Amino acid sequence: MPELPEVETICQALKPLLEGQSFLKIQANRPDLRYPLPVNMETVLSHKLISLISRRAKYLLLDFSHGLTLIWHLGMSGRVIIENLNALSLNSGPHDHVVFITSNNYKITFRDPRRFGFLLLYPTNQLKSLHPFKTLGPEPLGDIPLGVSVLHAALKRRTISIKNALLDQRIIAGLGNIYASEALWQARLSPRRGANTLRLKETKILLIEIQNVLRRAISAGGSTLRDYAQPNGDTGYFQYSFNVYKREHLLCNHCHFTPITRIVQSGRATYYCDKCQQ
Ligand SMILES: [Zn+2]
Incomplete structure (x- = not known):
């Protein structure tokens, strides 16, 4: 998607x-x-x-x-x-x-x-x-990106899991299932944590990783685009190597000994490392 x-x-x-x-x-x-x-x-x-x-x-x-x-x-x-x-x-x-x-x-x-x-x-x-434009939250990237204090305050009000909170478009606009899992892995945060349990420092790391994951994916898309855009350019999807998404049972790229776990949260698959993400 x-x-x-x-x-x-x-x-x-x-x-x-x-x-x-x-x-x-x-x-x-x-x-x-x-x-x-x-x-x-x-x-x-x-x-x-x-x-x-x-x-x-x-x-x-x-x-x-x-x-x-x-x-x-x-x-x-x-x-x-x-x-x-x-x-x-x-x-x-x-x-x-x-x-x-x-x-x-x-x-x-x-x-x-x-x-x-x-x-x-x-x-x-x-x-x-x-x-949905009237209720969309701030953009994670862009001219006036979401700030850490705004994100932390929004998460403090939610008792749902941090993974589900990241999919809530009123909190952060545009983040979906794939990049929410990837950003949580990068930030070493368990997707099962309650959104309101994140400390300010953890929220700061998470926001940086959300932005990094999105920027890397955009630049991967950009390079695919440069390679394939002319003359028959298909700009819908591009190759991007994921660390956890759809890597169930494969070893974690960080600790190298824990297989990636797949769980379902609110009907959506979440992938994470049970050892690295706390
Ligand atoms: Zn791991």
């Missing part, structure tokens, strides 16, 4: 291509994904200037100069494929649900086999009052 680093990578790839351009054509190959596609999307958005591409949590936001924002969520399996129309052979598949043709000769395809992704269109000035 695409998490913050994957969405940020796509955002960084689309930004130089789309800002200042427009869509000449928007082809929707079905009426709905998780939700119905925006009504008259092509009529409303084509030939309109794209003024800003940004990311909030796991949402891509395409702002248009006539005051509308296209909210794009990749769901469980969504990929964004960027191709130059001059490429010799263009990529296409049965799960290509929406295809955008840009004024600078690019084809941008939203491919989503499981169709949990969605596109929604709202006035830009209403976004902050919309669910």
Whole structure:
């Protein structure tokens, strides 16, 4: 499932291509994904200037100069494929649900086999009052990142496990199952600990490790992008080596003698080292 680093990578790839351009054509190959596609999307958005591409949590936001924002969520399996129309052979598949043709000769395809992704269109000035944007917590990275005292205070109010607290988008925006497990391993904190038991010093280490894990994943995504973006760039996922995620029974990369344990917390798999993480 695409998490913050994957969405940020796509955002960084689309930004130089789309800002200042427009869509000449928007082809929707079905009426709905998780939700119905925006009504008259092509009529409303084509030939309109794209003024800003940004990311909030796991949402891509395409702002248009006539005051509308296209909210794009990749769901469980969504990929964004960027191709130059001059490429010799263009990529296409049965799960290509929406295809955008840009004024600078690019084809941008939203491919989503499981169709949990969605596109929604709202006035830009209403976004902050919309669910879920109105309750999203601070970003872990960015211009004004989440501070340690804010995170510590938010965790102090929660009796749930620290792993589940990290998935709560009201506490920290954009962190998902994979990178929450990875950051807790890096910080040597047990995912089973109560969120309100973390000391300030532990919270500080955890926040640093969350930021490190996300930055490393974004730069891994960036390098994959540089390697594969042209001419048939698939920017949906990238290779990133995990220390605990999906490494059940394999030896911990830190202590080298404890097999990684898998537990289920609130229906989501958590991976950790029982020895290193306290
Ligand atoms: Zn270990």
